Amino acid sequence: MSAPxxxxxxxxxxxVPILAVIVAFLIAGLVVLGIGESPVKATxxxxxxxLGSGEGIxxxxxxxxxxxxxxxxxxxxxxxxxxxxGGEGQATMGGLGVALVCLKIDFLPWYFxxxxxxxxxxxxxxxxxxxxxxxxxxxxxxxxxxxxxxxxLAATLVVYLLVNVIGKPGSMSPETRVFATSAxxxxxxxxxxxxxxxxxxxxxxxxxxxxxxxxxxxxxxxxHTRLGYAIRTVGHSPTAATYAGxxxxxxxxxxxxxxxxxxxxxxxxxxxxxxxxxxLEFSSGYGFIGIAVALMGRAHPVGIILASILFGMLYQGGxxxxxxxxxxxxxxxxxxxxxxxxxxxxxxxxxxxxxxxxFARLLKSGA
Amino acid sequence: xxxxxxxxxxxxxxxxxxxxxxxxxxxxxxxxxxxVVDIGLEGKMLVAAFASAAAAGATxxxxxxxxxxxxxxxxxALIHGFAAISQRGNQIxxxxxxxxxxxxxxxxxxxxxxxxxxxxxxxxxxxxxxxLIWPGAEVIxxxxxxxxxxxxxxxxxxxxxxxxxxATIASGFVLRHTRFGLRIRAVGENPAAVDTAGVSVAxxxxxxxxxxxxxCGFAGSYLALxxxxxxxxxxxxxxxxxxxxxxxxxxxxxxxxxxxCFLFGLLDAVAIRLQGVMVPGIGxxxxxxxxxxxxxxxxxxLAGFIGKAIPPKASGLPYVKER
Numbered sequence: 001m002s003a004p005x006x007x008x009x010x011x012x013x014x015x016v017p018i019l020a021v022i023v024a025f026l027i028a029g030l031v032v033l034g035i036g037e038s039p040v041k042a043t044x045x046x047x048x049x050x051l052g053s054g055e056g057i058x059x060x061x062x063x064x065x066x067x068x069x070x071x072x073x074x075x076x077x078x079x080x081x082x083x084x085x086g087g088e089g090q091a092t093m094g095g096l097g098v099a100l101v102c103l104k105i106d107f108l109p110w111y112f113x114x115x116x117x118x119x120x121x122x123x124x125x126x127x128x129x130x131x132x133x134x135x136x137x138x139x140x141x142x143x144x145x146x147x148x149x150x151x152x153l154a155a156t157l158v159v160y161l162l163v164n165v166i167g168k169p170g171s172m173s174p175e176t177r178v179f180a181t182s183a184x185x186x187x188x189x190x191x192x193x194x195x196x197x198x199x200x201x202x203x204x205x206x207x208x209x210x211x212x213x214x215x216x217x218x219x220x221x222x223x224h225t226r227l228g229y230a231i232r233t234v235g236h237s238p239t240a241a242t243y244a245g246x247x248x249x250x251x252x253x254x255x256x257x258x259x260x261x262x263x264x265x266x267x268x269x270x271x272x273x274x275x276x277x278x279x280l281e282f283s284s285g286y287g288f289i290g291i292a293v294a295l296m297g298r299a300h301p302v303g304i305i306l307a308s309i310l311f312g313m314l315y316q317g318g319x320x321x322x323x324x325x326x327x328x329x330x331x332x333x334x335x336x337x338x339x340x341x342x343x344x345x346x347x348x349x350x351x352x353x354x355x356x357x358x359f360a361r362l363l364k365s366g367a
Numbered sequence: 368x369x370x371x372x373x374x375x376x377x378x379x380x381x382x383x384x385x386x387x388x389x390x391x392x393x394x395x396x397x398x399x400x401x402x403v404v405d406i407g408l409e410g411k412m413l414v415a416a417f418a419s420a421a422a423a424g425a426t427x428x429x430x431x432x433x434x435x436x437x438x439x440x441x442x443x444a445l446i447h448g449f450a451a452i453s454q455r456g457n458q459i460x461x462x463x464x465x466x467x468x469x470x471x472x473x474x475x476x477x478x479x480x481x482x483x484x485x486x487x488x489x490x491x492x493x494x495x496x497x498x499l500i501w502p503g504a505e506v507i508x509x510x511x512x513x514x515x516x517x518x519x520x521x522x523x524x525x526x527x528x529x530x531x532x533x534a535t536i537a538s539g540f541v542l543r544h545t546r547f548g549l550r551i552r553a554v555g556e557n558p559a560a561v562d563t564a565g566v567s568v569a570x571x572x573x574x575x576x577x578x579x580x581x582x583c584g585f586a587g588s589y590l591a592l593x594x595x596x597x598x599x600x601x602x603x604x605x606x607x608x609x610x611x612x613x614x615x616x617x618x619x620x621x622x623x624x625x626x627x628c629f630l631f632g633l634l635d636a637v638a639i640r641l642q643g644v645m646v647p648g649i650g651x652x653x654x655x656x657x658x659x660x661x662x663x664x665x666x667x668x669l670a671g672f673i674g675k676a677i678p679p680k681a682s683g684l685p686y687v688k689e690r
Contacts, residue, residue, distance in 0.1 A: 141669035335471025346456030
């Protein structure tokens with residue numbers, strides 16, 4: 001096991017995750033073959049569905065927006081050495097934050113409602129991640145377990161509130177009333193139409209711009225600020241951080257809160273951008289796929305955006321694919337995410353070691 | 368008398384609901400005692416449920432179904448074991464991957480094979496583990512007080528329910544009183560010491576992971592062949608995580624695990640009972656509050672507000688042999 005793991009940085013950030021994804025896709029291809037469909041035809045249909053039309057691209061980017069938010073949430077926690085598996089719950093609470101703001105004040109003009117609703121999403125998401133962070137720091141309970149439990153707590157809390165408190169009166173389905181138009185984040189096709197440019201209709205909305213801004217924010221924060229330096233120090237070496245006078249507890253709580261705020265922003269895309277009301281299970285697994293995205297994107301914003309677009313393609317293309325090939329449902333994407341998490345995360349060494357071996361041989365023959 | 372009948376009915380359904388939790392919780396116990404953190408209980412139960420339903424449907428034999436479920440769960444356990452033990456990968460990441468892979472694959476393959484929106488063909492007769500009626504249960508049932516206890520709590524459960532009790536007894540005994548159990552516990556607390564004594568850390572951890580897989584196989588098979596009559600998409604519905612919570616609540620011990628799972632099963636049964644019922648003096652109790660209790664109690668316990676739950680010292684840490 002003493003194989004050299006020296007890999008040039010460019011290969012580490014690009015080649016290794018790409019190989020992991022290729023392995024994941026090959027296995028997925030075998031599964032498609034196993035259920036009696038052609039993987040090649042499936043791939044063509046998938047790529048075509050995702051990128052073949054303007055509308056398809058719009059949907060792809062709309063899904064990608066969700067993955068950018070949850071991916072950033074997982075990634076920033078990674079930098080501090082924390083594992084936040086509570087993205088689902090934090091996103092759910094973000095939805096609650098949006099709903100509470102919108103239900104109270106959506107009679108006001110949009111320039112009051114939208115910023116406050118976005119802040120509501122971030123605050124509730126942050127709260128739902130801050131508590132596990134606080135409990136780890138002050139009471140010694142590990143964030144992994146606590147965030148898992150908080151996923152379920154958020155789910156039951158929102159069901160309770162939708163059924164008993166904030167649900168639409170007289171409605172059988174657990175959802176709030178539809179928010180007023182002042183609480184609608186414009187679709188990108190609406191925004192473009194405002195400037196006289198026509199693009200195809202899709203649920204892609206201004207949240208996508210927010211997601212890109214959030215990515216830029218993470219890049220600046222993590223690599224170009226004092227706080228980011230502290231976060232990375234805590235993640236790399238808690239001992240060094242303590243020696244340098246950095247409070248690990250403080251950084252843990254701040255990072256968890258930021259992580260939760262990003263996850264909460266998923267609700268901005270889904271609730272404020274598309275649904276226009278709070279309903280159950282809008283987070284539908286995006287929180288967990290965020291883990292795949294963060295691992296594949298090597299916790300770097302650029303990587304996360306690229307990985308998110310890939311998963312957006314899988315989601316959109318997968319939907320189209322399931323129309324053409326009803327045997328290949330979108331559950332395929334969940335399985336692929338699992339494989340990506342496995343090969344880009346837990347079995348990372350399986351790919352890294354041969355790559356390192358190849359580079360070692362190349363260097364030897366070069367010298 | 369009617370209150371008594373209700374009580375018996377609630378306890379009866381608590382037993383039914385706690386069986387998969389007990390198996391899964393014991394699975395987590397074995398894995399984590401050996402130092403391998405397992406948040407993939409959910410996924411392993413799910414593949415077992417699917418494999419058992421598929422095999423039982425094809426062969427019309429519940430036993431073959433159970434075997435298939437166990438094999439499938441062990442296969443997934445070995446993926447986790449390979450990642451955690453041989454590759455020294457992150458065990459949490461691997462567990463998350465197992466859960467997603469299981470959720471995706473079972474739904475995908477189920478839909479492709481049976482074309483019924485993810486469910487398998489309904490099972491009946493020999494393809495299921497039907498309730499075992501103990502001798503004289505129907506006659507004794509009429510004796511007041513004691514009769515219903517015998518007829519509904521002791522008798523009348525699927526064979527796997529009794530196996531769950533047996534698994535608890537066996538796990539508790541083996542972990543506490545045998546050399547193998549001692550070694551498993553040692554490897555979860557201080558793998559270096561076990562290694563120094565000349566015992567293979569990897570072999571011990573692999574065996575624990577395989578036992579955990581087998582137990583998840585029982586848990587999943589019970590869901591598909593005992594509780595329900597076939598597989599449904601995502602039929603585990605978070606039970607793997609409740610089992611994980613129960614494991615923490617039981618502070619990583621076999622018998623407390625059984626009681627905790629029973630308590631969580633009871634909460635579930637009560638929640639189902641209280642749906643839309645007006646309780647005199649209190650009004651309607653929100654079902655969600657009861658459903659949230661296992662998670663809430665675990666968070667509070669972990670935070671050290673009621674006692675202290677301390678996991679095995681080396682759990683989650685890959686072992687690197689010194690050279």
